[in-house]
Amino acid sequence: MNLKSLKAFIGVGIMLLSIVAIQSCNNDGDNTARVQLKLVDEPGDYLEVNVEIVDIQYNTSDSEEGWMSFIPENGYPINVDLTELVAGNDLLLVDQIIPSGMLKQIRLVLGENNTLVMERENGEGGEPIPLDTPSALQSGLKLNLNEELQGGFSYTFILDWVVSESVVEAGNSGMYNLKPVIRVNAQVNSGSISGTVLETIEESLVAKENVTVEVYKLDDTKVTDTMTDDLGNFLIQGLEAGSYKLKIAVEGYQGYESENIGVTVGQVLDVGTVELLPL
16 A cells, blocks of 8 residues: 555654753753753564654744744655654764744654565564554644743653554555654653663573563552663663663563562663563
Protein backbone atom coordinates (compact mmCIF):
# COMPACT_ATOMS: atom_id res chain seq x y z
CA MET A 1 0.00 0.00 0.00
CA ASN A 2 1.46 3.38 -1.01
CA LEU A 3 1.15 6.45 1.15
CA LYS A 4 -1.26 9.03 -0.16
CA SER A 5 0.29 11.97 -1.95
CA LEU A 6 -0.08 14.52 0.73
CA LYS A 7 1.66 15.77 3.83
CA ALA A 8 0.23 14.30 6.98
CA PHE A 9 -0.20 16.86 9.70
CA ILE A 10 0.55 15.02 12.87
CA GLY A 11 0.50 17.34 15.74
CA VAL A 12 0.72 14.08 17.46
CA GLY A 13 -1.62 12.34 19.91
CA ILE A 14 1.07 12.90 22.39
CA MET A 15 1.73 11.60 25.81
CA LEU A 16 5.38 12.41 26.68
CA LEU A 17 7.05 15.76 26.56
CA SER A 18 9.78 17.06 28.67
CA ILE A 19 10.44 20.65 29.55
CA VAL A 20 13.65 22.01 30.95
CA ALA A 21 13.92 25.72 31.73
CA ILE A 22 17.42 27.10 32.31
CA GLN A 23 18.88 30.56 32.03
CA SER A 24 19.83 31.38 28.44
CA CYS A 25 22.38 33.76 26.99
CA ASN A 26 20.49 34.95 23.93
CA ASN A 27 21.08 38.57 23.07
CA ASP A 28 17.45 39.64 22.83
CA GLY A 29 16.86 39.31 26.56
CA ASP A 30 13.24 39.59 27.63
CA ASN A 31 11.90 39.55 24.07
CA THR A 32 12.93 36.04 23.05
CA ALA A 33 13.29 32.50 24.38
CA ARG A 34 15.28 29.54 23.10
CA VAL A 35 13.34 26.40 22.15
CA GLN A 36 14.84 22.96 21.55
CA LEU A 37 12.89 19.92 20.35
CA LYS A 38 14.46 16.49 20.90
CA LEU A 39 13.07 13.19 19.66
CA VAL A 40 13.50 9.88 21.51
CA ASP A 41 11.86 6.47 21.10
CA GLU A 42 9.90 4.13 23.33
CA PRO A 43 10.54 0.93 21.37
CA GLY A 44 8.44 -1.61 19.57
CA ASP A 45 9.16 -5.05 18.13
CA TYR A 46 10.52 -3.89 14.77
CA LEU A 47 13.97 -3.72 13.16
CA GLU A 48 13.33 -0.27 11.71
CA VAL A 49 10.60 2.37 11.82
CA ASN A 50 11.65 5.08 9.39
CA VAL A 51 9.79 8.38 9.39
CA GLU A 52 10.20 11.50 7.29
CA ILE A 53 9.48 14.88 8.89
CA VAL A 54 9.06 17.66 6.34
CA ASP A 55 7.96 20.46 8.68
CA ILE A 56 7.80 21.25 12.40
CA GLN A 57 5.43 24.06 13.31
CA TYR A 58 4.45 26.06 16.35
CA ASN A 59 1.53 28.32 17.16
CA THR A 60 1.48 31.15 19.67
CA SER A 61 -2.19 31.96 19.10
CA ASP A 62 -5.60 30.29 18.99
CA SER A 63 -5.90 30.92 15.26
CA GLU A 64 -5.28 28.39 12.48
CA GLU A 65 -3.55 31.23 10.68
CA GLY A 66 -0.94 31.44 13.43
CA TRP A 67 1.19 28.43 12.48
CA MET A 68 4.88 29.16 11.86
CA SER A 69 7.69 26.79 10.93
CA PHE A 70 10.78 26.03 12.95
CA ILE A 71 13.99 26.01 10.92
CA PRO A 72 16.11 22.93 11.75
CA GLU A 73 19.88 23.27 11.53
CA ASN A 74 20.23 20.75 8.71
CA GLY A 75 16.98 21.66 6.95
CA TYR A 76 14.07 19.49 5.84
CA PRO A 77 13.30 16.69 5.33
CA ILE A 78 14.42 15.04 8.56
CA ASN A 79 14.69 11.27 8.05
CA VAL A 80 15.11 9.12 11.14
CA ASP A 81 14.89 5.48 12.18
CA LEU A 82 13.05 5.72 15.49
CA THR A 83 14.45 2.40 16.73
CA GLU A 84 17.91 3.97 17.01
CA LEU A 85 16.74 6.52 19.58
CA VAL A 86 17.11 4.40 22.72
CA ALA A 87 19.48 4.20 25.74
CA GLY A 88 19.88 7.95 25.98
CA ASN A 89 20.26 8.58 22.25
CA ASP A 90 18.13 11.43 20.96
CA LEU A 91 17.77 13.49 17.81
CA LEU A 92 17.89 17.27 18.07
CA LEU A 93 15.10 18.41 15.77
CA VAL A 94 15.10 22.13 16.51
CA ASP A 95 17.27 24.66 18.35
CA GLN A 96 15.84 28.10 17.66
CA ILE A 97 15.20 31.51 19.21
CA ILE A 98 11.54 32.54 19.04
CA PRO A 99 9.57 35.42 20.59
CA SER A 100 8.85 35.00 24.29
CA GLY A 101 5.26 34.66 25.46
CA MET A 102 2.65 31.91 25.24
CA LEU A 103 3.55 28.84 23.17
CA LYS A 104 0.18 27.24 22.44
CA GLN A 105 0.84 24.25 20.21
CA ILE A 106 3.41 22.22 18.28
CA ARG A 107 2.69 20.21 15.15
CA LEU A 108 4.76 17.80 13.05
CA VAL A 109 4.25 17.44 9.32
CA LEU A 110 5.18 14.04 7.93
CA GLY A 111 6.23 13.33 4.38
CA GLU A 112 5.44 10.26 2.29
CA ASN A 113 8.59 8.22 2.93
CA ASN A 114 7.59 6.39 6.10
CA THR A 115 8.42 2.67 6.22
CA LEU A 116 8.55 -0.35 8.52
CA VAL A 117 11.10 -3.19 8.44
CA MET A 118 10.17 -6.47 10.13
CA GLU A 119 12.56 -9.22 11.22
CA ARG A 120 12.46 -12.44 9.20
CA GLU A 121 12.75 -15.92 10.72
CA ASN A 122 16.47 -15.99 9.82
CA GLY A 123 16.99 -12.82 11.85
CA GLU A 124 17.54 -10.61 8.81
CA GLY A 125 15.42 -7.64 7.84
CA GLY A 126 12.67 -7.95 5.28
CA GLU A 127 11.70 -5.50 2.57
CA PRO A 128 10.54 -2.04 3.72
CA ILE A 129 6.76 -1.88 4.16
CA PRO A 130 5.09 1.50 3.48
CA LEU A 131 3.35 3.03 6.51
CA ASP A 132 0.04 4.61 5.57
CA THR A 133 -1.45 7.54 7.47
CA PRO A 134 -5.23 7.11 7.93
CA SER A 135 -7.48 9.86 6.61
CA ALA A 136 -8.64 10.68 10.14
CA LEU A 137 -5.16 12.01 10.87
CA GLN A 138 -4.62 13.93 7.66
CA SER A 139 -6.05 17.14 9.12
CA GLY A 140 -3.73 16.71 12.09
CA LEU A 141 -3.79 16.10 15.81
CA LYS A 142 -2.29 18.97 17.75
CA LEU A 143 -0.21 19.10 20.89
CA ASN A 144 -1.58 21.73 23.25
CA LEU A 145 1.34 23.12 25.25
CA ASN A 146 0.02 26.41 26.63
CA GLU A 147 3.52 27.02 27.99
CA GLU A 148 4.53 30.56 28.94
CA LEU A 149 8.04 31.15 27.56
CA GLN A 150 9.93 33.59 29.75
CA GLY A 151 12.28 35.97 27.97
CA GLY A 152 15.95 35.07 28.31
CA PHE A 153 15.27 31.43 29.20
CA SER A 154 15.82 28.19 27.28
CA TYR A 155 13.21 25.39 27.00
CA THR A 156 13.86 21.82 25.87
CA PHE A 157 10.89 19.70 24.78
CA ILE A 158 11.57 15.95 24.55
CA LEU A 159 9.15 14.04 22.32
CA ASP A 160 9.11 10.32 23.19
CA TRP A 161 7.60 8.46 20.24
CA VAL A 162 5.92 5.22 21.40
CA VAL A 163 6.61 2.93 18.45
CA SER A 164 4.73 -0.06 19.87
CA GLU A 165 1.47 1.93 19.90
CA SER A 166 2.12 3.99 16.75
CA VAL A 167 2.33 1.15 14.22
CA VAL A 168 -1.03 -0.57 13.71
CA GLU A 169 -1.73 -3.52 11.41
CA ALA A 170 -4.52 -2.77 8.92
CA GLY A 171 -6.81 -5.75 9.44
CA ASN A 172 -5.65 -8.90 7.63
CA SER A 173 -4.20 -7.01 4.68
CA GLY A 174 -0.58 -7.35 5.75
CA MET A 175 -0.30 -3.57 5.56
CA TYR A 176 0.37 -1.16 8.42
CA ASN A 177 -0.87 2.28 9.44
CA LEU A 178 1.13 4.98 11.20
CA LYS A 179 -0.82 6.52 14.09
CA PRO A 180 1.79 8.51 16.04
CA VAL A 181 1.65 8.36 19.83
CA ILE A 182 4.18 10.44 21.77
CA ARG A 183 4.31 10.53 25.56
CA VAL A 184 4.54 13.83 27.38
CA ASN A 185 6.09 14.72 30.72
CA ALA A 186 7.68 17.77 32.30
CA GLN A 187 11.32 16.90 32.87
CA VAL A 188 11.69 19.88 35.17
CA ASN A 189 9.58 17.84 37.61
CA SER A 190 11.07 14.44 36.83
CA GLY A 191 14.10 12.18 37.09
CA SER A 192 15.64 9.23 35.25
CA ILE A 193 16.86 5.65 35.79
CA SER A 194 19.87 4.17 34.00
CA GLY A 195 21.64 0.82 34.08
CA THR A 196 23.22 -2.02 32.10
CA VAL A 197 21.89 -5.52 31.33
CA LEU A 198 24.40 -8.39 31.06
CA GLU A 199 24.29 -12.12 30.36
CA THR A 200 26.84 -14.89 30.90
CA ILE A 201 28.37 -16.51 27.82
CA GLU A 202 31.18 -19.05 28.30
CA GLU A 203 31.67 -17.88 31.88
CA SER A 204 32.07 -14.24 30.82
CA LEU A 205 29.63 -11.38 31.40
CA VAL A 206 28.70 -9.69 28.12
CA ALA A 207 26.24 -6.98 27.15
CA LYS A 208 22.69 -8.06 26.33
CA GLU A 209 21.16 -5.84 23.65
CA ASN A 210 17.53 -5.39 22.59
CA VAL A 211 16.22 -6.25 26.05
CA THR A 212 12.97 -4.54 27.07
CA VAL A 213 13.26 -2.92 30.51
CA GLU A 214 9.86 -2.07 32.02
CA VAL A 215 9.12 0.43 34.78
CA TYR A 216 6.25 -0.17 37.21
CA LYS A 217 4.78 1.70 40.12
CA LEU A 218 4.74 -0.21 43.41
CA ASP A 219 1.09 -1.18 42.80
CA ASP A 220 2.22 -2.98 39.59
CA THR A 221 0.86 -0.30 37.26
CA LYS A 222 3.13 -0.13 34.22
CA VAL A 223 4.57 3.34 33.62
CA THR A 224 6.82 2.97 30.57
CA ASP A 225 9.57 0.85 29.04
CA THR A 226 12.71 1.15 26.97
CA MET A 227 15.22 -1.12 25.23
CA THR A 228 18.93 -1.74 25.79
CA ASP A 229 21.48 -0.71 23.17
CA ASP A 230 24.35 -2.83 21.80
CA LEU A 231 26.33 -2.20 25.00
CA GLY A 232 23.44 -3.34 27.18
CA ASN A 233 22.79 0.19 28.44
CA PHE A 234 19.37 1.71 29.07
CA LEU A 235 18.07 5.11 30.15
CA ILE A 236 14.48 5.82 31.18
CA GLN A 237 13.64 9.52 31.31
CA GLY A 238 10.70 11.67 32.39
CA LEU A 239 9.73 9.80 35.57
CA GLU A 240 7.85 11.66 38.27
CA ALA A 241 9.50 11.68 41.69
CA GLY A 242 8.54 8.57 43.63
CA SER A 243 9.20 4.85 44.02
CA TYR A 244 9.35 2.37 41.16
CA LYS A 245 10.58 -1.11 40.31
CA LEU A 246 12.10 -2.52 37.13
CA LYS A 247 11.03 -5.75 35.46
CA ILE A 248 12.77 -7.73 32.72
CA ALA A 249 11.40 -10.86 31.03
CA VAL A 250 13.58 -12.57 28.41
CA GLU A 251 12.91 -16.02 26.96
CA GLY A 252 15.35 -18.59 28.32
CA TYR A 253 16.23 -16.51 31.38
CA GLN A 254 14.84 -16.12 34.86
CA GLY A 255 12.56 -13.12 35.27
CA TYR A 256 14.09 -10.08 36.95
CA GLU A 257 12.38 -7.69 39.34
CA SER A 258 14.31 -4.98 41.17
CA GLU A 259 13.97 -3.75 44.70
CA ASN A 260 12.12 -0.46 45.14
CA ILE A 261 13.90 2.39 43.34
CA GLY A 262 13.52 5.99 44.48
CA VAL A 263 13.50 8.62 41.72
CA THR A 264 14.45 12.20 42.58
CA VAL A 265 13.65 15.28 40.50
CA GLY A 266 16.56 16.35 38.34
CA GLN A 267 18.67 13.26 39.10
CA VAL A 268 19.70 10.20 37.05
CA LEU A 269 19.75 7.13 39.31
CA ASP A 270 22.21 4.49 38.08
CA VAL A 271 21.05 1.05 39.22
CA GLY A 272 24.28 -0.53 38.00
CA THR A 273 24.36 -3.89 36.25
CA VAL A 274 21.52 -6.38 35.96
CA GLU A 275 22.75 -9.93 35.30
CA LEU A 276 20.25 -12.19 33.55
CA LEU A 277 20.38 -15.75 34.88
CA PRO A 278 19.55 -18.72 32.62
CA LEU A 279 16.68 -21.04 33.50
